[in-house]
Amino acid sequence: MHGPGRGRATRKGAHRSRPRSLARSLPSRFVLGRIVLVVALVAAGVRLVAVQGFQASALAAQAAKQRTTIQTLPAQRGAITDRNGTPLAFSVAAAALYAQPQRIIAEQRAIHADPDAHKQAMAHRVAQVLGPAVSEQEILAQLRGEATTVLLAPLVTPAQARAIQQDFPEISAEHREIRQYPGGELAANVLGVANWRADERKVRGLAGLEYYDDNMLAGQDGRRVVDTAEGSDAVIPGSERAERPSVPGSGLELTLDSDLQFTVAQMLGDYARKYHAKGASAVVLDAHTGEVYAMANDVTFDPNNLAAATPEMLGNPAVSAPFEPGSVNKVLTAAAAIESGVVTPDTPLRVPGELKVSDRTVRDAWPHGMLNLTFTGVLARSSNVGTLLTAQRVGADRFVDMINKMGLGQRTGVGLPGESAGRVPSRDQWSGSTFANLPIGQGLSMTVLQMAGMYQAIANDGVRVPPRIISAEIAPDGTRTDTPRPEGIRVVSPQTARTVRDMLRAVMQNEPGQRGTGPEAALDGYQVSGKTGTAQQVNPACGCYSNSNYWITFAGIFPADAPRFVVGISLDDPAVGSAAPLFHQIASYLAGHYQIPASPRPSPTVTLTLP
Amino acid sequence: MGLLGMALAATLWLSTAATADSYHLQSAYKAERNLTERSESLGREVATLETAPELARRARELGMVPAGDAARLVVRPDGGVVLIGQPRKAVAPAPLPVVPVLPLVPVAVPAQPSVPALGPLQPAPLQPVNPVPPANTVPPVNPVPPVGPVPPVTTAPAAPASPAAIGPVANPSGHF
16 A cells, blocks of 8 residues: 555656756657667567468477477287187387487587497496396497497397486387297297387287287277477476377187197197108197187297298198098098988998099009998998999989088188188089099098088087187287187088997907008097098199108097097108007097096997908 | 465475375386386296296106006996006107108008099199188298207106006906
């Protein structure tokens, strides 16, 4: 209340004390002052209009560029586990360390320090933190080089990066992600591999499931905008404007059992090496659900060491490389014949030594005159002539119907990339002798997975469930979504399936004069059903069937009386005539690992060859 | 006046407390981050040590060998025990010889060839069946198996249980 009054009084006093001469020159000084002020005002106004009106957007953008930084919020890639939750592939965060030697020099000179001494200290600290994996000399050489930006270490843990940055904040750390495959080669052909892509700044799948389900596994990177102090990466606190959070990728739970996978791969690899096979694949399916418990190839790679892998190793021949199955395919004829009732297991068949079909003559693997075989005997001794005679009784229509129901010539949709459908000649392409070839497993091709799928139908009382390898998708929050199970396809009646299964037990029979072709596959205490196969390979040189190169195959059901597993094996031209011993090894492991109860009674001895 | 003073003091105290807490918070965050990283790295280690290949390798180092066919004792409803199979000592698989160059191996006549004596019915070989794969790249190949030296394994320590010691064995021959 007192202030203003006092102020007025003071000013009045000041006016009074002004000298007269000054008062007289006042008008001209006012004019001068006004002019100066008006000019300044006009200048400012013009500039204001220019800046605000004409250059506004350009300047604003320039300013924003100086301080606004878009940061990517990396999404964590989903993990892949086996059916028991054992991790097969997962991601861990890492960092790459960079330095800018020229900037170091400039900064050190600015504070009158020796840049080289600083670089030495830096190299020493980096080597100290990272341990023997890096060489101090190499880092120092890099720092002394001419490059603007040098990569000091491509992959370090976040903790290591922080320890280094604490002492040397001018070293920048960039986000990286490492994909870990703890099992190394375990299931590598199925998993494939994912690696860091410099251009996308992200881990991306390169092969296998990592590639096929990449979008689901990768998730979606988020983005946020922050303000940074000009010329540095320091974020101005409170300036974060989160635009989109990252969405972590979903995980996959496979139907594989890593113990079984490892064992089967080991056994298959040993067998293939022992007999110098050019290639080998095996699958183990659940007899009822068609879930793939194991899928192995003899050639594989270590996804942790991608540099050592060739493109061929990254494939998965078990689904991508079809072959001619040979006698394993006789199950088609057996199923169609029993289903249509043209024969029973005990039907006697008079089997001549050779059979002329169209312009070809088909013989059995062993020379014989007229033989009396039961139909079971035809299968157990793998008689080509007997099978063809039965196939003729079945007729081409029912046989083709069986091929389709068994899923041959169609992809299984197992959920793996590069899957082949195999090849089945369509009916209008048949020549006169095609029907002499298909029933004995030549002239058509299938993958080992399709082959096992046929036997799965027989094991599952006639319902074929297309095989699947992904059992569930695990959302980032842990919610589990089971992969929908494919609808089963009724191939034959339950009674037919049981009859065929029982007949195929005779393949393992080892009685004098009544010996099947695969007694080596038998396992004490268990009934085993299965079928051996040998197929001539096509010689690419002449386009004809080779007489020296064979596919050796085996498909089996274990145990035959209460099926739990179906095993399919194919070997590319091994120096051995049967894969039955390998089936025996796998079945023996299955029995122990899954504690499968012994069959209540052994397989009955049946008559194969009639007098 | 008094109210103002109290308010000032309270504000001062609150802001001091908040600042102190923010330091606590920061160090707690730091501790949490370090612990998370530690648990991640330990989990990684466990995952690696737990895998089947690693377990198998360690087992081999300890001199263990894969068991062959197990013999089984089946308890019958009447209480009798039947031995199925022959209990055998597990033996180390012979180390694989270095695989010689391939075509030298004479292909044995297959024990069970169902080989038809037919020529090819399709002049076109079946090889290039592989249809356009959704993605991949890898054509069916016949790769040469990698020649891996198998580490020699020493002994089989486990002694099999003597069948005689287990009570009534109905079927010692074990043949099924």
